[in-house]
Amino acid sequence: MLDRARPLHVAAVGIAVAIAYALLCSALKVDDVDRYWHELGANSFFWDLGHLWMQPLAMLLYRASGGVLGVNHTLEAINVISVAIGCAVFFATLREAGHAVLKSVAAVAFVAVSFNLITLGPTAHIKLMVFPALALALHHAMRWERAEAAGESGQRDMIASAAWSAVGVNLLVSVLPQALLLALFMLIRGARRQGLVKAIRHLLPYALTLAVVGFALLLAAYGMARQTGTTQAQDLLGFTLGGLKEKQALQNWLVSWKEMPLRFAFSLINNFAFLPSLGTLGRAWMWGWLPDVQAVLPSLLGQALLAALIGGLLLAIAVVGARQALRNREPGLLSPWAFVLGAAAFSYYYNLNDPEHWFQFTLPVTLLALQLRQRWLDVLLLGVALPVLLVVNLAGYGIPKARFALAERQQALQAALGPQGLYIGFAAYPGEPDSSLFDTPGVERFNIDIVQMNETKADVGALLARLDERVAAAFARGGRVLVFRALDDEDWRGPVMQVALAGLPRAKLREHLAARYAISGPVDAGGFPAYELRPRAADAYKAP
Known part of the structure; x- marks a missing residue:
């Protein structure tokens, strides 16, 4: 019974x-x-x-x-x-x-x-x-x-x-x-x-x-x-x-x-x-x-x-x-x-x-x-x-x-990037509150994991070339360029490892960016650490 x-x-x-x-x-x-x-x-x-x-x-x-x-x-x-x-x-x-x-x-x-x-x-x-x-x-x-x-x-x-x-x-x-x-x-x-x-x-x-x-x-x-x-x-x-x-x-x-x-x-x-x-x-x-x-x-x-x-x-x-x-x-x-x-x-x-x-x-x-x-x-x-x-x-x-102040943090992130800014990071959810979840209308985004998986596949050179194009366009319009998570040595949450295993480890990305742009940070952007990219002096781009 x-x-x-x-x-x-x-x-x-x-x-x-x-x-x-x-x-x-x-x-x-x-x-x-x-x-x-x-x-x-x-x-x-x-x-x-x-x-x-x-x-x-x-x-x-x-x-x-x-x-x-x-x-x-x-x-x-x-x-x-x-x-x-x-x-x-x-x-x-x-x-x-x-x-x-x-x-x-x-x-x-x-x-x-x-x-x-x-x-x-x-x-x-x-x-x-x-x-x-x-x-x-x-x-x-x-x-x-x-x-x-x-x-x-x-x-x-x-x-x-x-x-x-x-x-x-x-x-x-x-x-x-x-x-x-x-x-x-x-x-x-x-x-x-x-x-x-x-x-x-x-x-x-x-x-x-x-x-x-x-x-x-x-x-x-x-x-x-x-x-x-x-x-x-x-x-x-x-x-x-x-x-x-x-x-x-x-x-x-x-x-x-x-x-x-x-x-x-x-x-x-x-x-x-x-x-x-x-x-x-x-x-x-x-x-x-x-x-x-x-x-x-x-x-x-x-x-x-x-x-x-x-x-x-x-x-x-x-x-x-x-x-x-x-x-x-x-x-x-x-x-x-x-x-x-x-x-x-x-x-x-x-x-x-x-x-x-x-x-x-x-x-x-x-x-x-x-x-x-x-x-x-x-x-x-x-x-x-x-x-x-x-x-x-x-x-x-x-x-x-549950207590995450989403509206305030989104506004802060929007202000940090500005209307002409470029957000470089990942689209995949890392398991915790993250800037990738924010709604930032008007802000251009370059999601490394999405471009790698859906567009360039294993062609790392093509991915980095597209990234450079987007950065150059942001600089041309006077926008601020911020990199989230991808350059943070202590952040290995998904999809950082997946991107690395597919051919773009963090060291390679940093080497590529450092050779072309001035990198500063981390700076606070909506309560998250980010690294800022700035154009180098004109002679920095000249061939040796």
Whole structure:
């Protein structure tokens, strides 16, 4: 008999998470938010198979609300409510699994305070629309697993888990491996108990539901796209394959296969803990690109200790969890393991440390840890890691981001550059409040990472030539030229490393600029350090 969670408790958990995340909302438009904001405001959206129904559903909700909250607050509300619903469902899952109320509340707090959820949740970055579907798929998978272990029919929960997984895939395609691995694990267990043929027959409703619901949503998306003229695909196959090619093009093309295990381990730890510079500074130091490690050593050591704590916790969960799963201990381990390994399959291959490809670990990892029912592990998770993450993630990232004085800082940056100025820097979000997120109308920007990736590719000479042209044009019109992050020896956050690996390390950029311009700084520009470029004296350009 399942220990059902009280509806009042479930509602209270959801409301508490919603209030907390609403208080953490920030005016900063991180990552793709600016694009979502403008597309929704223009009554349009972009069909992306990576998150097929995300923007269309957001637009439908915006229209249904009459736009009373405005575009940005509507998107924020969708995201915050999605996190709240997912956390409430997770609380119900824990209670049904037999965990105490306070323990379940603490586990929800651990989920809610995880770094990638705090990064995405209190924003208009609507990738977390999938969170309720993901939580419900896991919830019904747990019910299905326990019912079958008790000799009962779990078909209703089997079908529900498949249906919610199909919905999730149409909101964020990277969750598909989780649904497939769940089917595989349940098939293997069923085959051991009743033979392969019976196990396959028993699993057919799951496979059919996943396929039918998933394909129906894909077909509906294609029909809407053709009806509204928002796709150039000539048929459903082209619509699907075109989207897959676009998604594949984003795979990390800069990092070798040898680095992938380390990147995976770091990114998984980073999913839970705020580590602003450990990965990039550590690699820069190992590769000899960091001029003076003493200046950043205290920061590195502090982040390394936090990474060791969370990494040790995750390793303990993996080792104990694998041992118990292989010993066929109590039911409730296969489902979280399927969701953990499914998330790992995608994230390891895709190889990008961005929040939208890692938050899928948060619920199943936490559930797996509690399902192991080891007191020492509960203490490490909820008694040690939770308080540390509450302090580090909120004090280091969540609260400062919520209090960020965006309007004032944007005005200051605009004033520093002037109406004829040139901003040289990066477009990619480095994981913290950054000038790249500022709206500076009229100011010309040269984003090194975008030009390198989309225009000049590996031709560094062409990139630098274009940069010189833009600088010369700015000088000709009397504009001020400021370089952000690209010349800062202590800033190795993304995409500095990616740009360096693609052929333009900081030393090479500095050498090129120093040979042509007078470099001064750092100067304050909107609260951020920047280096100013000025024309040299006329004779400085003469050949020797």
